[in-house]
Amino acid sequence: xxxxxxxxxxxxxxxxxxxxxxxxxxxxxxxxxxxxxxxxxxxxxxxxxxxxxxxxxxxxxxxxxxxxxxxxxxxxxxxxxxxxxxxxxxxxxxxxxxxxxxxxxxxxxxxxxxxxxxxxxxxxxxxxxxxxxxxxxxxxxxxxxxxxxxxxxxxxxxxxxxxxxxxxxxxxxxxxxxxxxxxxxxxxxxxxxxxxxxxxxxxxxxxxxxxxxxxxxxxxxxxxxxxxxxxxxxxxxxxxxxxxxxxxxxxxxxxxxxxxxxxxxxxxxxxxxxxxxxxxxxxxxxxxxxxxxxxxxxxxxxxxxxxx
Amino acid sequence: xxxxxxxxxxxxxxxxxxxxxxxxxxxxxxxxxxxxxxxxxxxxxxxxxxxxxxxxxxxxxxxxxxxxxxxxxxxxxxxxxxxxxxxxxxxxxxxxxxxxxxxxxxxxxxxxxxxxxxxxxxxxxxxxxxxxxxxxxxxxxxxxxxxxxxxxxxxxxxxxxxxxxxxxxxxxxxxxxxxxxxxxxxxxxxxxxxxxxxxxxxxxxxxxxxxxxxxxxxxxxxxxxxxxxxxxxxxxxxxxxxxxxxxxxxxxxxxxxxxxxxxxxxxxxxxxxxxxxxxxxxxxxxxxxxxxx
Numbered sequence: 001x002x003x004x005x006x007x008x009x010x011x012x013x014x015x016x017x018x019x020x021x022x023x024x025x026x027x028x029x030x031x032x033x034x035x036x037x038x039x040x041x042x043x044x045x046x047x048x049x050x051x052x053x054x055x056x057x058x059x060x061x062x063x064x065x066x067x068x069x070x071x072x073x074x075x076x077x078x079x080x081x082x083x084x085x086x087x088x089x090x091x092x093x094x095x096x097x098x099x100x101x102x103x104x105x106x107x108x109x110x111x112x113x114x115x116x117x118x119x120x121x122x123x124x125x126x127x128x129x130x131x132x133x134x135x136x137x138x139x140x141x142x143x144x145x146x147x148x149x150x151x152x153x154x155x156x157x158x159x160x161x162x163x164x165x166x167x168x169x170x171x172x173x174x175x176x177x178x179x180x181x182x183x184x185x186x187x188x189x190x191x192x193x194x195x196x197x198x199x200x201x202x203x204x205x206x207x208x209x210x211x212x213x214x215x216x217x218x219x220x221x222x223x224x225x226x227x228x229x230x231x232x233x234x235x236x237x238x239x240x241x242x243x244x245x246x247x248x249x250x251x252x253x254x255x256x257x258x259x260x261x262x263x264x265x266x267x268x269x270x271x272x273x274x275x276x277x278x279x280x281x282x283x284x285x286x287x288x289x290x291x292x293x294x295x296x297x298x299x300x301x302x303x304x305x306x307x308x
Numbered sequence: 309x310x311x312x313x314x315x316x317x318x319x320x321x322x323x324x325x326x327x328x329x330x331x332x333x334x335x336x337x338x339x340x341x342x343x344x345x346x347x348x349x350x351x352x353x354x355x356x357x358x359x360x361x362x363x364x365x366x367x368x369x370x371x372x373x374x375x376x377x378x379x380x381x382x383x384x385x386x387x388x389x390x391x392x393x394x395x396x397x398x399x400x401x402x403x404x405x406x407x408x409x410x411x412x413x414x415x416x417x418x419x420x421x422x423x424x425x426x427x428x429x430x431x432x433x434x435x436x437x438x439x440x441x442x443x444x445x446x447x448x449x450x451x452x453x454x455x456x457x458x459x460x461x462x463x464x465x466x467x468x469x470x471x472x473x474x475x476x477x478x479x480x481x482x483x484x485x486x487x488x489x490x491x492x493x494x495x496x497x498x499x500x501x502x503x504x505x506x507x508x509x510x511x512x513x514x515x516x517x518x519x520x521x522x523x524x525x526x527x528x529x530x531x532x533x534x535x536x537x538x539x540x541x542x543x544x545x546x547x548x549x550x551x552x553x554x555x556x557x558x559x560x561x562x563x564x565x566x567x568x569x570x571x572x573x574x575x576x577x578x579x580x581x582x583x584x585x586x587x588x589x590x591x592x593x594x595x596x597x598x599x600x601x
Binding site for chain 1 (some may be wrong): 321324325327328331332334335336337338339341342343345346348349352353356400401404405407408409412413421422424425426427428429431432433434435436437438439440442443444447464467468471493495496497500518521522524525526527528531532533534537554557558561562569572573576579580583584587591
């Protein structure tokens with residue numbers, strides 16, 4: 001008597017119902033967890049918007065968006081956002097002037113000139129620099145950079161824009177360096193060799209071939225770094241002071257949008273006051289600027305990307 | 309004399325070669341700026357903070373009056389509690405997100421939207437995450453300034469970091485490995501959980517450690533949530549208020565007396581030592597366990 005085996009039946013029998021249910025459930029579960037990241041964005045927008053609307057019910061939107069005076073504590077309180085924006089702007093400009101050339105220079109050195117050994121030593125150090133907490137940078141700004149600045153330039157106050165600006169610049173150097181280096185390393189070797197073959201030197205090749213080819217990545221790294229500088233909080237809270245003013249003065253105290261949020265929340269501001277709701281209006285403005293920057297960076301890397 | 313006179317060519321190239329070499333030196337100096345700053349930063353903190361670095365500093369609570377007996381104990385324990393909440397939540401959320409996007413998601417608008425959303429979330433300033441925590445966890449869900457509220461806020465903040473690192477690690481697993489597993493009759497989930505995930509785990513763990521070391525040093529969201537600066541006890545549940553290392557350093561930096569600023573430097577030494585240890589582990593795992601296909 002022979003027994004007939006049916007392979008198809010055996011497979012079906014082994015595929016138990018429970019494992020089938022798992023197979024069907026897993027994608028749904030994973031999708032639900034994934035959607036939490038979207039919920040987080042929606043929650044940020046909802047909270048910023050709903051509390052800001054309450055703020056604009058009390059303070060006219062037009063005063064907020066056109067005013068240049070930010071005096072929430074005074075008798076006739078003024079909420080003119082431009083005083084805070086001008087503070088953020090000064091810090092970001094100083095940081096960008098300091099960090100962009102140095103970051104790009106480091107990227108060029110790492111991608112075009114250095115040997116593998118040097119790269120293997122320097123890249124982890126840049127990673128460490130990128131991982132230093134911002135409160136530590138704040139300490140460094142107020143206790144190291146500011147005294148040096150004040151000893152060589154006597155007009156500089158204890159709280160000023162230059163010192164935190166430079167330190168924010170130091171903070172974003174690793175970001176510019178590593179993102180730009182990635183962009184330049186991905187330019188194919190053949191293009192460089194073509195240029196060398198025509199008799200160009202390394203620096204000529206770098207500026208006329210490699211950088212134009214990698215420009216989308218480099219620009220995107222600049223924009224992302226600026227976005228990071230706009231949102232930087234602790235360095236400016238510690239070293240830039242808390243006196244909002246609408247000017248271009250870099251030697252005296254100022255306040256950025258982020259530093260205002262920290263100043264108010266670290267005090268005892270009562271829930272439900274105008275000042276409490278102003279936090280969210282400032283937060284919304286801050287979110288708007290960084291969101292704009294991130295969108296520009298995504299657009300740049302899509303629009304100007306050269307595929308090889 | 310050969311066909312090409314090297315002398316003439318070199319004469320014509322002198323200025324170009326000069327610029328080439330000058331530029332190389334300039335770029336090298338740019339690279340050194342980072343190293344130099346790191347050295348100055350470490351020198352400065354050691355110089356200011358070493359004198360308070362005693363065993364007492366690790367075992368005492370912070371004191372706002374006496375620098376000599378003030379310590380970091382509450383802050384260290386508080387940060388540990390914080391990570392106990394942040395780590396599991398962030399890992400579950402972000403690794404699942406990465407698995408879904410890399411293994412299950414179909415190409416299309418929804419997937420593109422999720423990806424853009426994650427890269428945007430990565431660009432949101434930490435202080436805005438603090439406002440989210442304040443509005444959502446502290447007030448709307450009435451968790452107060454507890455470990456849970458702060459931990460969840462930080463978990464959302466580092467979600468994109470771990471998700472992107474995990475996606476890269478999963479993408480690095482070659483499709484031939486997946487096809488071999490499917491070809492042997494394994495189901496999709498069996499392939500993902502027994503083949504892809506184990507192969508990607510070193511990259512994922514590296515991403516997790518780097519993200520946690522960012523979370524442990526983050527100050528701004530904690531200030532916004534309202535983490536207290538002086539607290540003379542450690543939490544006993546996730547609903548208790550707590551202290552955290554960066555928060556304590558910040559409050560010391562802000563104190564007018566110079567001694568407290570030096571105490572902040574001592575705190576920074578401890579914090580940086582912990583971060584350095586975490587980073588070393590991450591680099592070790594990356595170098596030791598990462599498989600090349």
